[in-house]
Amino acid sequence: MESSYLDYVAQACMDLTEATAAASNEADRDSLITNHIKKVSAVVPPVEDFKKNLEWVNVSEPISLSQHCSEKIVVLDFWTYCCINCYHVLPDLAHLEKIHKPHSGLVVIGVHCAKFNNEKNSDNIKSAVQRYGIHHPVVNDADSSMWEALGIRCWPTLLILGPANKPLFVITGEGHKDKLVWYVEAALRHFGLRISAAPLPISLNAHVKATNNEILYFPSKVALNPFYRGRGEEPFLAISDTGNHRVVLTDCSGIVLRIIGGTEPGFKDGKLSEALFNSPQGICWLTSTVLVVCDTNNHALRTIHIDEGSVEVLVGTGEQARVGDSGGKCLGLQALSSPWDVLLYSTPDLDMSVRPLLPPPPAPTGSGQTAPDTDSEEKENVKRRVVLVACAGSHQIWALFLDNTLWWKYKSYPEGTCICIAGSGAEAARNSAYPHTAAFAQPSGLALRLGTSPELFIADSESSSIRRMMLSTGQVSTLCGGDRNPLNLFAFGDVDGIGVDAKLQHPLAVAYCESNKKLYIADSYNHKIKKVDIGPQKVTTLNPTMIETTDPAKFAEPSGLCLSLDGKYLYIADTNNHCIKILNLAKNVCQEFRVRLADPTFIEPDNLILYKNDLFVNKKCGNLIIYFNVSLESDFKRVKFTPGAPQNWHLCVRDEHNRDVTTEEFEFVGCSHKGTKLPGRVELKLRNRTDKTHYRLYLSFHTALCEAGVCFAHAFTVRSNILVRDSVKIVESYKITCKVNPMNRMDPDQSKLRM
Known part of the structure; x- marks a missing residue:
């Protein structure tokens, strides 16, 4: 089919959107949609079938549009698994499949057309399908043959076909749940008796757990407890066990101390044993017993209070923020869009009217700290706590002010305020001295560099670059990777080099080491760990060996990093290998951090x-x-x-x-x-x-x-x-x-x- 026909359908859909927006009632809206179906189906030819020998997921045999779907309503979802906007469409498709069971004649097919080379691998696609609970058929259109034949231009694009595989509707982008439901229901009603209830060869792939680790399932982020003192049942490491929708806390040897959340997604506060999350990602410690978690698919920040045994919403409503929402509301009233990583930053100012939202972290035992003797000394020592958030869904950096804070350009923010501090919301890699005119492309990892000029490093995944933001002014620039053209989001590769001459592929995490002035990168789609010398901006690949075998360490889409306090060890969430690894940076050797349950029959001694x-x-x-x-x-x-x-x-x-x-x-x-x-x-x-x-x-x-x-x-x-x-x-x-x-x-x- 010529792409011009699809252009015709797309233009007709734009006209339909304007007309339905002006409709005074549901009957008028449905009449407009039905007339659109009659007009379009009378003039457009059917789409061509899938190529032979493509690899499929969730089926027992390849699906043929002409053989299996010619008497059905088909929704083709053109997606790529790196794309946050594509993930935002998945709940809409799941809702559609819930209200229209297979016997209704509706078929949803994911057509995976890769952006990155790594995404062309069917095993990686299968992992993404498993991780995100996709239950409809997915085809790996590795060469994007159907994408090109139809003239598809962006991810995600939904193409709705009627009987004989004729295109009826085109929906681009996210946020069109109601429109999707209206169009499908109108098509099912209009074609009525022509729709077949014959089943398709669906065969869901079992969600395969890691062979040597039955605890973790697609772990995404890790956070060492900076307040850890090594006593009793004090947590040492927090892990976002994303595929299991939970957070796992371990001791320093990997024994599980607590599991917060269930193996099924949900959005529920309350006791640790009853709380539910949905694909949690970034985590950080506020105190030795309080964790903040990016509850990504619930578009919220949640707090885990270990001592109190409870989970509660910190920021978020459970619904995705609307495009253009720049924040300003407090806590549970402020919506977010897919928060992906989070960290705690302390900044000084001269505003002394502080009523802490959360208790400040305790001073280290035996530190010798004493209370300041004068008001002036108190002012100098006061730190305002700010939670910095990478909102991948809105391509922005947000901040939650835990204390009354004087921020950039002497703007004052009351405690509890949550607001966008950088990023226009456009998806690009635009640098700027003015943070709100800068643009990011799915920021997914954060790291702090403190000192006289503190700065934030950002893993900007869709631009395949590492960005930096000065925390004194908000100025945004590029450290390495990407391209000088801010609109080129396809400048990826696997090249060590200087600045933009270095090439990465969809990095998802960063960790800064103060002792050696180096930044470590989880170069996720290259399955590598890299380091950057900050001064010369030189990128180098680490090639560690495994201690157990002396074989080269093999990572699979690593997406989380954190450093030990002494800077000697790097903890890595090796996501698609379902495990945590520890890299000894001095010796360049790696070992698995074995996460396991304690033997219930053995009780460790007291003291x-x-x-x-x-x-x-x-x-x-x-x-x-x-x-x-x-x-x-x-x-x-x-x-x-x-x-x-x-x-x-x-x-x-x-x-x-x-x-x-x-x-x-x-x-x-x-x-x-x-x-x-x-x-x-x-x-x-x-x-x-x-x-x-x-x-x-x-x-x-x-x-x-x-x-x-x-x-x-x-x-x-x-x-x-x-x-x-x-x-x-x-x-x-x-x-x-x-x-x-x-x-x-x-x-x-x-x-x-x-x-």
Whole structure:
């Protein structure tokens, strides 16, 4: 079919839109739509069928328009899975399929026409279909043959066909749910008896979980708890388990502490066990127990209060914001459009009329901070907390002011105000000294660089570039990738280089390391992690190896990054591999952060100290030597170890299933796994070469203490990970020293000695 015929249909649809907008009632509107159907179907020829040998998803055999659909109403959804606007249409199609079951004669077919090279791969399309719960047939039109034959010009485009596969309506863009329903219902009524109820060869593909991780399903973002102190059940890592519509909190070894949300999508506040999310993405910690979550498909920010055991809406109404909504409302009254990432920024100003919306984060224990003595000192130390949000759906950067804040150009924003601070709303890569005239293209990842001139780095996914915004003025510029032409959103590739000469492909996350002044990029569709030297804007690809195998690390659309506080480790949400990986930046080696449920039959001991450094043992029957000692904190000078009394210690090793393997899989060389004297030393050796990669070591102490003639016992346990690798020395040695006090405040000295 010549594309000119489709142009005719498109123009007729534009005329119909104007006419129906002026219709005074439903009957007049339906009459106008029916007359349109009669006029168009009388003059246009049928569309050509799909090419042979195309790959399909959700069917048992390829669909033929002429064979399967000639007596049906067909909605062809031309989409590409990188496109946020295409995702906004999916709920409309799901609504249509819900009210018109298959026997009604309606068929929805997704025609996937890729923008990026990575999206031409059918396995990647299948992953997107699974991730977003698409249940209608999808065809991979990898060469865009039908797109070109019909003269389709943009994503998304909906083409509605009548019997004999004649085009009746063309709908471009998002936000046309009512129009879509009107057109389909009018076509079903008009053609009536000509419509066939014969079933199609639908066969939904099972949503395949990761083979070696049954917990995570398309994890998208990760956030380390910056307030983490390593005590008790304090969360260490938060993970957006996007495919399961939930947030997972783990300890430092990957044991799941809490799961918030269900495996089905929803929009529900309340108890942690009852709350529901819909494809959550970005997450950040406001305090050690309060998380903000981008509840993306609910177009909202939600807060998780761990201590209170509740979830509540922070910003958003549950409905997508209208185009052109620049904000200004408070909290739950302000609509958003697909918030994709979020972070917390603290900015100084001189406005002292502060009534915090949320409690400020606590000062680190033992930091030595004291209350300011004067009003002037107080003013200098006051920080205003601002939550910065990448709204991918509106192509903008928004801000939620948690405190009364004096912002750019001395504009004052009351606490609770949520407003667009950058981006015109147009989809482009336009730089500007004026933030509201700049333009972004689906911003999907955020990172902060603090200092005298703080700035925000933005993974601008659809322009395949990394943008930067000065947080003192709002000026927007390009760091690397993309093109000098702000309207060219097809300047993608996989090229290391300087500035715009470097090429990326749909990056989704960034993380900035202050210690080495480098920015790390999840170059998602190139399945790579890259770094940028900020000064020269030089982009380099990292090529890490896996610790377990020494093979090159293989990522699959990684979309989340976060750095450890010391800048040594990069945590990666390896989305299509359904796992979290840890990259040792100094050694350029990678390992999986195994997320798993704790053994319900094993209860960890009280007074647990988490030793953050991993212990390594060579998998080829390597030896592990541990020197350990206990000392008392200087604040308790009157407390002494009881002379002559035994200072008991006991070592236990458990495998990844929490099974005690202390003597079964380890041999203690010249010593026992328990003793009565300090300092102590144990040397353990793997009995046999093992395929296991992870053990957990528990070093428990039961000490005897005295104070002023009164004796008492004090017990605690140090826990650490033993990682089994073939890349470490045959003999590895470590030193663990714990400073304790009888008030149960424990702080392990985590110095490590390699022999």
